[in-house]
Amino acid sequence: xxxxxxxxxxxxxxxxxxxxxxxxxxxxxxxxxxxxxxxxxxxxxxxxxxxxxxxxxxxxxxxxxxxxxxxxxxxxxxxxxxxxxxxxxxxxxxxxxxxxxxxxxxxxxxxxxxxxxxxxxxxxxxxxxxxxxxxxxxxxxxxxxxxxxxxxxxxxxxxxxxxxxxxxxxxxxxxxxxxxxxxxxxxxxxxxxxxxxxxxxxxxxxxxxxxxxxxxxxxxxxxxxxxxxxxxxxxxxxxxxxxxxxxxxxxxxxxxxxxxxxx
Amino acid sequence: xxxxxxxxxxxxxxxxxxxxxxxxxxxxxxxxxxxxxxxxxxxxxxxxxxxxxxxxxxxxxxxxxxxxxxxxxxxxxxxxxxxxxxxxxxxxxxxxxxxxxxxxxxxxxxxxxxxxxxxxxxxxxxxxxxxxxxxxxxxxxxxxxxxxxxxxxxxxxxxxxxxxxxxxxxxxxxxxxxxxxxxxxxxxxxxxxxxxxxxxxxxxxxxxxxxxxxxxxxxxxxxxxxxxxxxxxxxxxxxxxxxxxxxx
Ligand SMILES: Nc1ncnc2c1ncn2[C@@H]1O[C@H](COP(=O)(O)OP(=O)(O)OP(=O)(O)O)[C@@H](O)[C@H]1O
Ligand SMILES: [Mg+2]
Numbered sequence: 349x350x351x352x353x354x355x356x357x358x359x360x361x362x363x364x365x366x367x368x369x370x371x372x373x374x375x376x377x378x379x380x381x382x383x384x385x386x387x388x389x390x391x392x393x394x395x396x397x398x399x400x401x402x403x404x405x406x407x408x409x410x411x412x413x414x415x416x417x418x419x420x421x422x423x424x425x426x427x428x429x430x431x432x433x434x435x436x437x438x439x440x441x442x443x444x445x446x447x448x449x450x451x452x453x454x455x456x457x458x459x460x461x462x463x464x465x466x467x468x469x470x471x472x473x474x475x476x477x478x479x480x481x482x483x484x485x486x487x488x489x490x491x492x493x494x495x496x497x498x499x500x501x502x503x504x505x506x507x508x509x510x511x512x513x514x515x516x517x518x519x520x521x522x523x524x525x526x527x528x529x530x531x532x533x534x535x536x537x538x539x540x541x542x543x544x545x546x547x548x549x550x551x552x553x554x555x556x557x558x559x560x561x562x563x564x565x566x567x568x569x570x571x572x573x574x575x576x577x578x579x580x581x582x583x584x585x586x587x588x589x590x591x592x593x594x595x596x597x598x599x600x601x602x603x604x605x606x607x608x609x610x611x
Numbered sequence: 612x613x614x615x616x617x618x619x620x621x622x623x624x625x626x627x628x629x630x631x632x633x634x635x636x637x638x639x640x641x642x643x644x645x646x647x648x649x650x651x652x653x654x655x656x657x658x659x660x661x662x663x664x665x666x667x668x669x670x671x672x673x674x675x676x677x678x679x680x681x682x683x684x685x686x687x688x689x690x691x692x693x694x695x696x697x698x699x700x701x702x703x704x705x706x707x708x709x710x711x712x713x714x715x716x717x718x719x720x721x722x723x724x725x726x727x728x729x730x731x732x733x734x735x736x737x738x739x740x741x742x743x744x745x746x747x748x749x750x751x752x753x754x755x756x757x758x759x760x761x762x763x764x765x766x767x768x769x770x771x772x773x774x775x776x777x778x779x780x781x782x783x784x785x786x787x788x789x790x791x792x793x794x795x796x797x798x799x800x801x802x803x804x805x806x807x808x809x810x811x812x813x814x815x816x817x818x819x820x821x822x823x824x825x826x827x828x829x830x831x832x833x834x835x836x837x838x839x840x841x842x843x844x845x846x847x848x849x850x851x852x853x854x855x856x857x858x859x
Binding site: 465468469472473474476477478479480481482483484 | 659661685686692693695697699712713717
């Protein structure tokens with residue numbers, strides 16, 4: 349019985365998220381066609397998401413790149429494979445670690461703040477007020493946040509990659525004793541454009557998930573301040589779970605795509 | 612004309628509306644009185660389509676709005692304004708942006724024209740020059756008045772007021788009542804006002820309705836209400852704790 353309930357809840361949740369996603373797409377197309385897309389709102393969201401997340405993303409990227417080089421560098425040096433360090437580290441970052449870690453950081457930082465903001469609007473009747481002014485809440489609130497998250501997660505993941513490689517190169521030169529040229533050449537020779545693109549595609553999907561889940565949790569907030577707190581933590585937990593689960597399928601899908609079309 | 616017939620609404624096990632019947636004529640101000648928690652705000656939300664009833668109809672100009680799709684509901688809402696009990700100002704926007712919201716969204720007026728309208732409305736509610744304040748910088752009564760300015764910004768034909776003067780001092784209350792009367796005279800606004808302030812109700816109401824136990828138990832002009840033999844009405848307007856009306 350409990351299992352059935354769980355399955356039912358999950359199906360309902362999945363359905364609600366899918367509906368909210370489709371509504372955002374609908375209102376985006378509607379906005380583009382009528383020329384009434386809220387560009388200013390979108391820009392505001394993008395800069396807010398970027399500014400708020402950048403410090404954490406920078407620290408995460410830098411430390412991950414540095415740690416990877418330490419872990420891999422000594423092993424490879426013992427085997428005399430120094431010239432592969434940059435390649436392996438950059439591939440691991442680009443394909444897997446940069447999108448996942450950036451996704452988790454942004455889920456914590458932005459997913460929660462979207463849920464809190466919309467949740468507060470819900471319980472203080474601001475969303476009702478929007479509706480009485482013939483304004484669709486999805487159009488007004490979800491569309492800019494959805495695209496803001498989707499676009500900025502790609503941008504932030506690029507930053508994570510770059511900063512990660514900077515962190516890695518500093519460690520490689522100072523700790524492992526590689527020259528900068530060896531490290532950089534190794535990246536350039538081994539890292540393929542499809543590694544980067546695959547990782548950025550993942551980031552795009554994670555961004556969309558964070559945006560939709562944050563908004564959904566906000567819209568379904570009930571009760572006072574306590575309800576807002578629940579939605580906020582709920583949004584983070586749900587977004588991270590979805591990111592980790594979806595990542596597996598994305599990885600398989602991207603690998604299949606690459607072997608089928610690019611090799 | 613707005614006709615509400617047999618409107619029923621429950622939240623879980625709680626029956627809030629149990630068959631509301633009301634008629635509001637064009638250009639009329641109807642005041643709804645009733646004890647706290649009886650469902651007055653819930654009733655207003657049905658009239659603007661924010662809540663869907665379990666049973667019953669809300670006819671506006673002969674059409675049942677509870678059956679409207681989003682598009683028709685939006686078209687209707689362009690003709691309506693609502694002041695929320697909590698004011699419901701958008702707290703990420705300034706006072707000016709709040710009042711200008713509908714104008715920006717639904718008209719092609721220039722920024723300057725919108726600014727003029729906003730300043731005019733702010734003056735009408737006694738808050739000239741408050742344009743650039745944030746809602747968090749306002750007192751409760753000021754928020755109410757900004758909410759009122761936002762509700763009337765598009766010059767709607769039908770306005771729903773949820774406790775427009777709660778939290779205002781007696782002088783400001785009187786000024787808001789006069790604003791209400793002048794809107795009605797100048798623009799022929801139809802309005803439904805929920806209030807707990809009897810003086811204000813007598814000043815602005817063409818008719819007064821008493822909402823109790825999920826139904827409208829009495830309705831009439833000021834004189835009819837004051838002289839009503841109904842013990843529920845008498846208890847309510849005299850504000851007596853003892854009587855047939857029990858608190859929920
Ligand atoms: N969304 C909701 N979910 C559950 N119950 C609700 C909801 N909205 C209102 N209620 C319940 O409906 C009843 C009527 O609420 P309403 O806000 O309409 O009262 P009111 O007459 O406006 O009171 P007041 O004069 O204090 O503003 C209350 O008991 C409230 O608990
Ligand atoms: Mg109320």
